[in-house]
Structures are given as structure tokens and as C-alpha cells.
Amino acid sequence: MNQTTYKPIALIFIFVLMVAGFSNASEKYKLDPDHSSIIFKVKHFDIGYVYGRFNDFSGHFVIDPKNPTKSSVEITVKAASVDTNNQKRDQHLRSPDFLNAKQFQLITFKGAGVKKIDDHTAEVRGTLTLHGVPKPFTIKVERVGQGKDPWGNQRIGLKTSLSIKRSDFGINYMPEGISDEIRVKIATEGIVEK
Amino acid sequence: MLADTLGFGIVLPGAIAAVLYVLTHKVYRRPEKKPVWTGAAAVGLGFAAGQFGLSGFQGLLPIEASGWLSHLAMLSIVVSFFYTQLKSRTRTHLVLRLVLSFAVPFLILQSMWKHSWEPLWAAIWIASIGSAVFLFGVLQTRSHRIIPKPSISLMQVILALGISLTLAGSGSMKLGQLGGMLTAALGVKLLLDMFRPNLTSNSTGETAICNILLPSLGLLGWFYSELPTASLVLLALTPALLLLANPGIQKISKKPWQTLIRAATSLTPTTAAVLIAVLSAPDAYPY
Numbered sequence: 001m002n003q004t005t006y007k008p009i010a011l012i013f014i015f016v017l018m019v020a021g022f023s024n025a026s027e028k029y030k031l032d033p034d035h036s037s038i039i040f041k042v043k044h045f046d047i048g049y050v051y052g053r054f055n056d057f058s059g060h061f062v063i064d065p066k067n068p069t070k071s072s073v074e075i076t077v078k079a080a081s082v083d084t085n086n087q088k089r090d091q092h093l094r095s096p097d098f099l100n101a102k103q104f105q106l107i108t109f110k111g112a113g114v115k116k117i118d119d120h121t122a123e124v125r126g127t128l129t130l131h132g133v134p135k136p137f138t139i140k141v142e143r144v145g146q147g148k149d150p151w152g153n154q155r156i157g158l159k160t161s162l163s164i165k166r167s168d169f170g171i172n173y174m175p176e177g178i179s180d181e182i183r184v185k186i187a188t189e190g191i192v193e194k
Numbered sequence: 195m196l197a198d199t200l201g202f203g204i205v206l207p208g209a210i211a212a213v214l215y216v217l218t219h220k221v222y223r224r225p226e227k228k229p230v231w232t233g234a235a236a237v238g239l240g241f242a243a244g245q246f247g248l249s250g251f252q253g254l255l256p257i258e259a260s261g262w263l264s265h266l267a268m269l270s271i272v273v274s275f276f277y278t279q280l281k282s283r284t285r286t287h288l289v290l291r292l293v294l295s296f297a298v299p300f301l302i303l304q305s306m307w308k309h310s311w312e313p314l315w316a317a318i319w320i321a322s323i324g325s326a327v328f329l330f331g332v333l334q335t336r337s338h339r340i341i342p343k344p345s346i347s348l349m350q351v352i353l354a355l356g357i358s359l360t361l362a363g364s365g366s367m368k369l370g371q372l373g374g375m376l377t378a379a380l381g382v383k384l385l386l387d388m389f390r391p392n393l394t395s396n397s398t399g400e401t402a403i404c405n406i407l408l409p410s411l412g413l414l415g416w417f418y419s420e421l422p423t424a425s426l427v428l429l430a431l432t433p434a435l436l437l438l439a440n441p442g443i444q445k446i447s448k449k450p451w452q453t454l455i456r457a458a459t460s461l462t463p464t465t466a467a468v469l470i471a472v473l474s475a476p477d478a479y480p481y
Contacts, residue, residue, distance in 0.1 A: 088476040095366045095419050096260065102418045103259055103305045132257040132305075170258060172249070173368055 026064035029156055029190030031075065033057060036188035038077060043179035052093075054107075056081035061190055063156065071114040073124050073141070075186070077107040097173040104132040111139065130169040137162075144187070154192035161185050202247030203371045204378040211240035211379040215386055219393045226395065231274035233383070233399025238267035240379035241407065248371060260414055262301040263372060266406050269294055274402045294406060295331060296324035302413050323413065326430070331405035333433040338401045340440055345453050346397045347384040349460045350404050353432055354380050356464030357411050360429065363472035366419040373411050380404070422474050425467035432463050 038054045059075035079101035082093050094101040111126025120143045128137035144157035164182045167175070214236035222228045242264040245252075252261030273290045280286050299320045300307075307316035338346045358373025383400055386393045412429060415421030439459045446452050 091365060091420070091476055095368075096258075096414065097366050097368045100258065100418060105305075105309065 026062055026067070026070055027154070028062050028193045029060060030193050031057070031059035031061070032155070032189045032191050036186075038184065038186050040182050040184045042182050045177055046179070050084060052082060052084035054078070054081050055083050059188070060193070061158075068114045068116040068122060071122070071124075073109065073111040073114075073126065075109045075188075079105055079107050098171055100131060104130075109137065109139070128164070130164070130166075131171050133169040135168060156190050157188070158190065159185070159187040198248060199371060199374075202244050203374045204244075206247050207240035207244035207375045208378040208382045209240075210243045211236040211382040212386075214239060215382065215393050225392055228395035229275075229278040230395075230398045230402070231271060231278050233395060233397065234271045234274035234402045235399070237376070237379040237383065237400045237403045238271045240382070241267050241375050241403070244375035244378070245372065248375075259302050259304065259418060260369065260372060263407060263410055266294075266298065266301065266410055267403055269297070270402050270406045274399050277402075291331060291405075292324075292328060295328035296320065298327045298406060298410050299323035299413065302410055303417060306417060327406075327409040330409055330430055330433065333437060334401050334405050335398075337433050337436045337440070338397050341436065341456065342449075343391065343394070343396060344384070344387040345456050347380065347387045347400070348453070348457055349432075349436060350397070350400060351377060351380045351384050352457065352460040352464055353408060353429065354404070356432075356467055357408060357415075357429055359468045360425050360471040361411060361415045361419065361421060363468060364415060364419055364421045364425070364475050366415065369411065369414055369419055372414075376404075376407055376411075420475065422470050425471045428463040428467040428470070432460055435459055435463060 033056075036057070038057055039051060040053070041049045041051045044050045054077045056078040057076060059073070061073040062071055064070040079099045080094055082090055082099060082101070084090055084093065093099055096103070099107075106129075108129045109126055110129075111124035113125035115123045115125075117123055117140070122141050123138060124141055125136070125138045127134050129135075139160045139162050141158050141160045144159050146156045147154075149155055162184045164184060165180050166172075166182055167180050214232070218228055218232040218236070222232070245264045249261070252258065252264065256262055256265070273287070273294055276290060277287045303319070303323070307320065311319060337349070341349065354373060354377040358370050358377050361373050362370025380400060383394060383397070409430075412421065412426050416423070416426050436456065436459055439455070443452050443455050443459075446455065
């Protein structure tokens with residue numbers, strides 16, 4: 001076998017090794033809803049804050065430390081799972097006055113453009129769809145911790161804070177009683193998908 | 195908030211309707227000369243102006259289902275215009291009304307047939323609801339033909355006010371406001387019928403708008419809010435009750451009594467619908 005014959009084979013072999021290397025570098029995590037929270041606060045009559053949370057959500061994220069641009073995040077929240085510790089208020093929040101949860105059942109964030117800021121922080125650019133309105137949105141995600149749990153699952157903890165103007169998404173009802181700005185905190189654990 | 199609700203929800207639709215009735219009167223002096231579409235335009239544009247004032251322009255393809263209401267009102271005006279202009283009215287108008295009746299569930303329930311229903315179920319739902327909307331329109335149109343002018347306007351105001359209060363009572367103030375806008379525009383027609391009857395014609399145009407907007411509001415409330423089924427059924431049956439009661443009412447010699455009994459015939463199911471909605475809704479909570 002002369003040099004010209006085995007050169008392409010060697011190149012293919014190197015390419016396969018590189019792809020395998022990248023594959024190992026990126027890990028796909030499934031969001032663990034039992035160890036994740038999505039909470040929010042709104043200002044009430046410009047006097048105080050009312051807190052609420054969403055109880056039903058799912059998601060997954062791909063983390064590629066070597067090539068952050070290949071990382072991605074996808075979170076889906078069921079709008080009807082809004083919970084402010086007041087059933088009557090929650091029913092009103094689900095109505096067409098606010099979230100219109102029967103028409104727009106899901107709130108989603110799909111992020112693909114990931115930019116590493118430092119070893120613990122990354123900026124994720126994506127699309128937030130709330131009340132049926134998709135908007136470009138950037139969130140800063142911080143890694144809280146990483147490691148194996150007692151059952152051998154590889155876990156990662158992430159958190160982020162974001163501020164949403166509800167009027168940008170067509171939720172305009174009762175502007176004098178409920179602030180336009182909604183502050184959201186997401187703390188999530190992900191488990192490596194096997 | 196209250197100023198917006200009153201200004202855009204009541205004053206603006208009423209004012210637009212009043213201006214259009216006066217302008218129509220300037221052009222067509224005699225009530226019988228006024229084209230059908232002018233009545234539809236007065237109520238439909240009044241409603242659309244109110245919705246624009248409260249919620250802004252919803253876009254050509256609105257994302258929120260309630261955004262289609264103004265578009266449907268505009269389509270009703272166009273159908274009424276063609277009804278006035280076309281020579282072969284009956285068949286063409288029937289086809290246009292059928293198309294409009296099926297457009298109501300198709301547009302209002304987009305998120306349901308796109309995301310929640312299987313294709314077969316979507317077809318069954320749209321066909322059933324479209325037929326019900328058409329039937330409601332037929333009953334309304336028939337009742338307006340046999341009931342005299344101020345009475346039919348009163349019936350329409352009672353029905354629009356009823357659906358507005360039912361929607362507000364069943365959990366959505368926003369949908370209630372939309373019903374309020376229709377009530378305000380129809381209220382102007384009622385006042386003119388009572389005090390300046392030469393300014394208005396028969397209620398064919400206004401009925402065309404009611405035939406589309408009332409079922410649309412009902413669908414929004416039932417599918418996306420908490421409008422009870424019993425309330426929806428009672429409101430939908432009101433025109434049929436009026437038709438059923440009419441032969442008996444016409445035997446009464448005094449006209450004021452006729453109007454009073456017609457009003458009671460509309461008010462009874464409408465009031466029951468409102469009460470059911472209010473009683474089955476959760477109590478108000480302190481904001």
C-alpha cells in the first residue's frame with residue numbers, strides 16, 4: 001500500500017476520532033422537575049411584591065464546554081400550572097385577561113446561541129414565547145454546581161434571573177394594579193441522559 | 195383603567211355608531227332608503243374602534259383569538275354591502291352567510307384545531323359549531339323580520355348586555371368589555387329608534403353584526419374562559435324563545451304591553467344565564 005492509498009483512510013480515521021471527541025464533550029441533560037423551580041414576582045399597586053411559581057414544566061439542555069456555540073437550552077412551562085397560593089387569583093391569571101392558558105397552553109424558551117462569559121457563566125440567546133408571542137430573548141445562565149448524586153447520576157445545577165415586560169407579550173390587563181415588569185428566577189438541576 | 199374602560203369600551207363605540215347613523219341620514223334621508231350595510235357599518239365600526247382603543251391594532255392575522263372579532267365585524271359589513279348591491283341576493287347572500295358562519299369557529303378556535311384536536315374531531319367541531327352559528331343567525335334574522343323596530347333593538351341590547359355580564363361574571367373582564375362595546379353600539383341604535391326613528395332603518399344590518407359577534411363572544415367564553423354551558427345554551431336559545439312567543443304576543447292589542455312581554459321573554463333566559471355564570475364563578479379576591 002503506497003502513501004497515496006492510505007492517506008485518505010488516515011484522514012477519515014482522524015475525522016472520526018475528532019467527531020467522537022466532540023460527541024463526548026457535549027452532554028445532554030434532562031431537566032429534573034423535582035429539583036427545579038420557576039418562581040416570579042410582580043409588584044402589587046406599586047406597594048409590595050406578590051410571588052408565584054409554575055408547577056408543571058419540562059426541558060433539556062445540551063452543554064458543550066469545548067464548543068459553547070453547540071450548547072442549547074429548551075424549557076417548556078404549562079401556563080395553567082401558575083400558582084400564587086390563591087386559587088381564585090390563579091383562575092383569573094389563567095383567563096384571557098392574563099395568560100389565556102387555554103389558548104396559549106405553553107410558555108417556551110428555546111436558546112441556541114450560547115456565549116461563554118467565564119467558567120461559571122454563559123449568555124444564552126434564544127426565543128421566549130409567552131401568550132403566543134415569540135420574542136428574541138437573552139438570559140445569563142450561571143452554573144451552581146456539578147457532580148454525581150449518590151445513585152451515580154451525573155447532575156448539573158444552573159440558575160438564571162430574567163425580567164419580562166408583560167406588555168411586550170400582549171398581556172396588558174390591569175396595568176395600574178399589577179406591574180408591567182415580571183421578575184423570574186429559574187433554578188434547575190439537570191441529569192445526564194443515558 | 196376605569197377611564198379607559200368607559201372611554202374606549204362604551205363612549206367610543208357609541209360615539210362612532212352615532213356619528214355614522216347621522217352621516218347615513220344626511221346621505222339617505224328616508225329610513226327605507228338607507229342601505230342595510232350602513233347599519234352594519236355603524237355597529238361594526240363602533241365595535242372595532244372600541245377594540246382598537248383598548249387593545250391596539252391586533253394585526254392582519256391576530257395571535258389572540260379575540261383579535262379576530264373586529265375582522266369578523268368588518269367581514270359582516272362587507273357581506274351586508276354585497277347583500278345591498280347584488281341582484282341575485284338570496285342565493286349569493288346565503289352562501290356568504292354560510293361562509294361567514296363557518297369562519298367564526300375556524301378563526302376563533304385556531305389554537306384548538308391546531309394544537310388540541312385530532313383532524314377528524316377538528317372537522318366535526320368546526321362543522322357543528324359553524325352550523326349552530328348559522329342557525330343562530332337564521333333565528334335572529336327571522337325574529338327581526340317579525341318584531342317591530344324599537345323592540346328588536348331592545349332584544350339585541352338585552353342579549354349583548356347579557357353576554358357581556360355573563361363573560362365578566364364567569365372570569366374574564368376583558369371578554370366582558372368586548373361584549374360591553376357591542377352593547378354600547380347597539381344601545382345607540384335603540385335610543386335612536388326610540389327618540390329619533392327617522393335616523394335609522396330596519397335592523398337588518400345590525401342583526402348581521404350580532405349574528406357573528408354574539409356567537410364569537412360565546413365561543414371565546416366557553417373555550418378559553420369559564421363560561422358555563424348552561425349560560426351559553428340559555429343565551430343561544432333566546433332568539434328561538436322570542437320566535438316561539440311571538441304569535442301569542444301579537445294577540446295582545448296594546449303595543450307597550452307587547453314590547454314589555456318581548457323584553458321579559460328576552461330578559462328571563464338572559465338573566466338566568468348571568469346568574470348561573472356569577473354563582474358558578476369563584477368569589478372576587480382582593481387584588
